[in-house]
C-alpha cells in the first residue's frame with residue numbers, strides 16, 4: 001500500500017541549562033541546550049522524528065530552515081525515498097534556491113541534518129528495527145547507495161567502499177553479538193566543565209571512576225594555570241587505584257587498546273577540549289604547557305574550518321605525545337576529507353546533526369576507515385548521545401571493525417526527555433538500543449515539548465523567572 005509524506009511539524013525546544021553551568025567551556029559560556037525538532041507525518045501510521053542541536057538563540061531560525069527543507073518531501077512516496085537514500089540526500093540538498101544559503105554549511109545544512117535524520121528514523125521504524133540495526137543488516141551495495149558520495153571520490157571511490165564493506169560483511173554477526181554483550185566504550189565529559197568549582201570537578205570525577213569510566217575529558221583554554229590545577233586534580237583521582245570500582249583491576253597503559261593515549265598507571269586516559277579558542281601558534285604553546293597532565297589529544301584547538309592549521313598543530317605537538325581531534329563543528333564531509341588528506345587529525349569526531357544526517361555520516365565513516373583514523377563521535381548537548389550510539393555501532397559492526405580503541409562521548413544531561421534514552425552499563429559502556437520501534441531513539445516526550453517549547457511552553461511562561469532568581473542567589 002502506498003504511503004506518502006503528507007506534512008510535518010517543527011518544535012523549538014529549549015532547556016535552561018545556562019542556570020547551572022552545565023555545558024560551559026572556553027567558547028560557549030552560556031548555553032541553553034536546545035533542539036530544533038521535526039516530525040514527518042505520512043498518509044499512514046508511520047512517522048519519523050529528527051532534530052538538530054543548538055545552544056539557544058537562533059533555534060527558531062533553524063526551525064524556519066527545517067520547514068523549507070522538509071517541504072521538499074511532502075507528497076513523496078516513502079518507499080521510493082528509502083530505496084536509494086543517497087539519491088534522496090542529493091535531492092534534499094539540491095533545492096535550486098535554498099542551495100544559495102549554503103551550500104552544505106550553516107543553518108540550512110543543520111536543518112537538512114534534522115530532516116535527513118527524521119527520514120532515517122521513519123525508515124528504521126518502517127522495518128521495526130533500531131536505526132543501527134537497519135544499516136547493519138544492509139548489503140554493502142545498499143550501504144553505498146545510502147551514502148552521500150558526491151565530492152569525495154578523490155578520497156574514496158564507491159568501488160573501494162564496496163571492497164571495504166564486503167571485507168567486513170562475513171564477520172558482522174560476531175561483532176554484533178560482542179557489542180550487545182559488553183556494550184560500546186564511552187568517555188565522560190560532564191566532570192570537567194569550566195563553570196564547575198574544583199570541589200565539584202573532584203566529586204564528579206570520583207563518581208565517574210566509580211561508575212566504571214576510564215576516559216575523561218576536561219575543558220581548557222580560559223586560563224592555563226587553572227587548567228593545569230584542575231587537570232592535576234582529575235589526574236590525581238583517575239591515576240589512583242583506590243578510587244576504582246570494587247573488584248576492578250587497573251588496565252595496562254601499554255596494552256593494545258591504550259597505547260599512544262598517554263594513559264596513566266591505572267590505564268586511565270585524559271583528553272582536553274579548547275572549543276576553538278586559539279590561533280594556531282597560541283594553541284601549540286598553550287598545549288605544550290599542559291604536557292604534565294598527559295592528555296591523549298587536544299580537541300578543537302583552533303577554528304573548525306582551518307584544516308592546515310590543525311595539521312600544523314598536530315605536527316608541532318607530536319613530539320610531546322599529544323594528538324589532535326576535531327569534527328563537532330566540521331560542517332560537511334569535504335572538511336573531513338581534507339582533514340584526513342592533510343593528516344591533520346588523530347581522532348575524527350563526527351557530529352550526528354551538524355553533518356547532514358545519517359547519509360553524510362556514512363561518507364565520513366567510510367573515509368575515516370580508509371585513512372585508518374578512529375571515529376569518536378561528539379555527543380552531549382541534548383539528544384546527541386541518543387543519536388551517536390547508533391553511529392558508533394554502525395562504524396564498529398559494518399565499517400571499521402574497531403571498537404576497543406574508540407570511545408564515544410557521554411554526558412549525563414537531559415536524557416529523561418526521550419522515550420528511548422541512551423543508557424550506560426556498570427562498566428561505563430553504552431548499552432545497545434534494542435527496541436523494535438525506537439528508530440533513531442530521538443523521539444521526545446510530548447510533555448517535554450509542551451513544557452520547554454520556546455517561548456510559550458509552560459516552563460518559560462511560568463517557572464523560568466523564579467528559577468533564574470533562585471540561581472542568581474545561589475551563585
Ligand SMILES: [Mg+2]
Pocket residue numbers: 273275299300328378
Ligand atoms: Mg568538544
